[in-house]
Amino acid sequence: MTERRDGADHGADDASEDDTFELELVWSDVVLTVPAGRSALDVLAAAGVAIEAGCGHGSCGTCATEFVEGEVIHRDTCLSVADREHEFCPCISRGRGRIILPL
Numbered sequence: 504m505t506e507r508r509d510g511a512d513h514g515a516d517d518a519s520e521d522d523t524f525e526l527e528l529v530w531s532d533v534v535l536t537v538p539a540g541r542s543a544l545d546v547l548a549a550a551g552v553a554i555e556a557g558c559g560h561g562s563c564g565t566c567a568t569e570f571v572e573g574e575v576i577h578r579d580t581c582l583s584v585a586d587r588e589h590e591f592c593p594c595i596s597r598g599r600g601r602i603i604l605p606l
């Protein structure tokens with residue numbers, strides 16, 4: 504098990520964390536599907552949502568994006584516990600079910 508700075512067990516060995524999930528762009532009335540093996544950042548970019556990115560693996564925080572609702576599986580190493588209440592890194596983090604974005 505890898506110890507993260509928030510002390511939580513993120514269960515990185517849980518294969519279910521790579522399941523498909525959805526991103527709802529609430530102001531655009533669009534729902535995007537993020538399949539296993541593809542990042543949310545990639546899906547957003549393909550839909551025309553430009554999010555600046557840096558490292559691509561959750562360490563720089565450049566891509567940090569606000570969400571308003573949903574269960575995010577945080578896999579970054581840069582956001583604080585407080586940041587994770589309302590932001591996630593779509594380059595690496597995933598979700599369960601549907602994540603609502605104010606876009």
Ligand code: FES
Nearest residue numbers: 557558559564594
């Ligand atoms: S691009 Fe660096 S955390 Fe996402």
